[in-house]
Amino acid sequence: xxxxxxxxTYQFRFxxxxxxxxxxxxxxxxxxxxxxxxxxxxxxxxxSIMAVGISVVVSGAAVNPGPVASDSVGRAVAAGxxxxxxxxxxxxxxxxxxxxxxxx
Numbered sequence: 349x350x351x352x353x354x355x356x357t358y359q360f361r362f363x364x365x366x367x368x369x370x371x372x373x374x375x376x377x378x379x380x381x382x383x384x385x386x387x388x389x390x391x392x393x394x395x396s397i398m399a400v401g402i403s404v405v406v407s408g409a410a411v412n413p414g415p416v417a418s419d420s421v422g423r424a425v426a427a428g429x430x431x432x433x434x435x436x437x438x439x440x441x442x443x444x445x446x447x448x449x450x451x452x
Contacts, residue, residue: 349382349395356388360404360446361422362433363397371395373422374433381418381433383451398451405449407440416449424449 352370355361362374362381374381383399405416408423417430424436424447434449 349397351389351391351393351395354390355385355395356390358422359385359388360406361385362405362418362424363395363422371397374418375422376418376420376430381431384449385422400451402437402448402450404446405434405436407443407445407447409440409443411436411440411447413437413439 383397408419415427
């Protein structure tokens with residue numbers, strides 16, 4: 349997929365597909381996740397996306413092992429009542445920590 353915007357500082361974040369068919373950051377409480385960004389593309393460049401399996405994801409807050417959702421900038425947070433995008437396999441003590449997540 350092609351990046352809708354400059355995503356080079358958003359590696360290991362959840363992505364969605366825009367109405368134009370481009371990849372962009374997934375916002376909070378959205379179930380339209382296509383996977384996790386693996387590379388660092390700028391606008392118009394190809395995105396490498398992992399959709400199934402275990403991927404590193406950046407945490408958006410402290411996270412315990414268990415179901416995760418997305419915050420407003422594609423980071424993993426505790427799912428609560430939001431759609432579950434994956435399962436954190438390790439804890440993160442704070443935001444901006446890379447953790448392994450089993451993608452659903």
